[in-house]
Amino acid sequence: MTRVLVTNDDGIDAPGIAALARAAVDAGLDVVVAAPAVQSSGASAAITAEREEGRTPVREVTVDGLDGVPAFAVSAQPAHIVLAAVVGWLDPVPDLVLSGINHGANTGRVVLHSGTVGAALTAGVHGVRALAVSLDVALHPDGSGGRHWDSATALLPEVLALLADLPEGTVLSLNAPDRPPSECGPLRHAALAPFGAVQTRVDSAASDHWQLQEVEGDGTPDPGTDTALLAAGHPTLTALSPVGEDAGVGLADRLGGNGDDGQR
Template identity: 65%
Template sequence: MPLALVTNDDGIDAAGLHALAAAALEAGLDVIVAAPAEQASGASAALSAVRRDGRTVIDRRELPGLDVPAWAVQAQPGHIVAAALNGWFDPRPDLVLSGINHGANVGRAILHSGTVGAALTAKISDTRALAVSLAVDLHPTGVRHWKTAAGLVAPVLELLFDAPDGTVLSLNVPDRPAAEVGPLRHARLAPGGAVQTRVEEVGDGGVRLSEVEVPDMPEPDTDSALLDAGHPTLTELRSVEADDGELVQKWLAGRD
């Protein structure tokens, strides 16, 4: 069976992580879990970690209702994935599953997401990855519908396993009961994200930032718009890639 590394940026105790690990098991995968010991949202693909005697600090954990090897890691998600795919585990994981994130990861603001950063770190090692996010409100109330997102993991894995090595997919799911969710749709990235960071106060010695929900209507057919309309969205993501160089080459040619 393929071996999946399950990680996240919300931390080892997050309900979304446990739901994703359970979904991976139900899909027939072997599973190992390694996730930040504490909240690491907004970490992007950072490789920072807490080290003791030169080694990243890890602790074995037991996850409620899950019989899988699990570690709490004093590190960012990108660090965890880099270690897992480059010698930590034997056998090496065949794919990375990141999430289920508490909040949507849409638009170009996914650059800052630790959930997406973990998946894109896998791409660097030519490993398939799936980032899964639940569109929880910025100030949520009531029950979170983790099972709605978890229920879409198996069908998306069918696509992922048929895709080339290094393929990275991002799945965003409305925070609704499964019966109230529309069909899965392909989506392009919106220009912004689900929330924006704004400067709330500037004073001597500090700047206060806050997160606010984006007030503008998203562009049609973007991940933000389709998600707002009740559709789960699926987007293939690229990692760091060079452009064809036309801009730089023209500039250099003009200096000759």
């Protein structure tokens, strides 16, 4: 069986990670769950962690509905957990990283800030295939809202089969509408929107502070983007590129040389 690490940024107790891990088990994968001990949304690819005498605390836990599946609450950000898993913490090293299911869509170029996506991109940098999974839960002041996790998990076999045929290090981002699977449109490839479905704004500011607030995006999203297709009821799938050099800006031509001789 394929060895898979399931993580998230909403924390080990979040219902989304339990749903994703159960779906991975049902797909016949060899699952280990490891996620932040506390909410870590917005962590991006940070590898910060708590330290006790130079060591990162790890606590064995049980995930709801997954008796017998090894699971750990880690005092670290999700990308830190993935990094540890692929450089020696887990033996064997995971063949695949699943991150999510995030409570809220991860769309647009602002996926840069998502801990869910950051964990997947960290896997990709190390040559491990990864899938970030997010559910388009509407924002409500009290945190309520429908949670049709099955609209995401129902797509897992199809997406995993696709990912298995792609090169090592491939990172995909899956967003699912928060509605029953029968009410979702077909899975669509999507480009990243300039901004996400949820946007951050300064709510108040003074000389000694500011306050940020997350709000639903306004305006009409660009056709064909993940934000537009998701709003129309389509699950979306986008391939993301881990960090790499950008040769397109022509910096080597401006500075002279291509860096292969170690001299200028």
